[in-house]
Amino acid sequence: MITELLQEQPKFAEMTDFGNKLTTEPCVGLEERIKIQKDMQSLHERWDGLYESATSRHDRYQPLL
Numbered sequence: 928m929i930t931e932l933l934q935e936q937p938k939f940a941e942m943t944d945f946g947n948k949l950t951t952e953p954c955v956g957l958e959e960r961i962k963i964q965k966d967m968q969s970l971h972e973r974w975d976g977l978y979e980s981a982t983s984r985h986d987r988y989q990p991l992l
Contacts, residue, residue, distance in 0.1 A: 928981045939974060943967065 946967045950960045 929978075929985050932978055932981055943971075 946963055949955055950963050950967075955963070
């Protein structure tokens with residue numbers, strides 16, 4: 928599972944870069960910027976939780992292999 932997450936990491940980084948660019952675009956309104964920032968924060972928290980869960984699971988089962 929960790930391998931799959933690491934393979935998806937570049938897509939996550941691209942999406943993060945795009946979100947950051949959107950929050951600095953002058954054509955994006957303040958309300959939209961705030962929503963984008965909140966959504967990005969939520970996404971980061973979910974990604975970090977998923978990664979933490981996968982590494983924890985891997986660490987628990989590694990000695991059994």
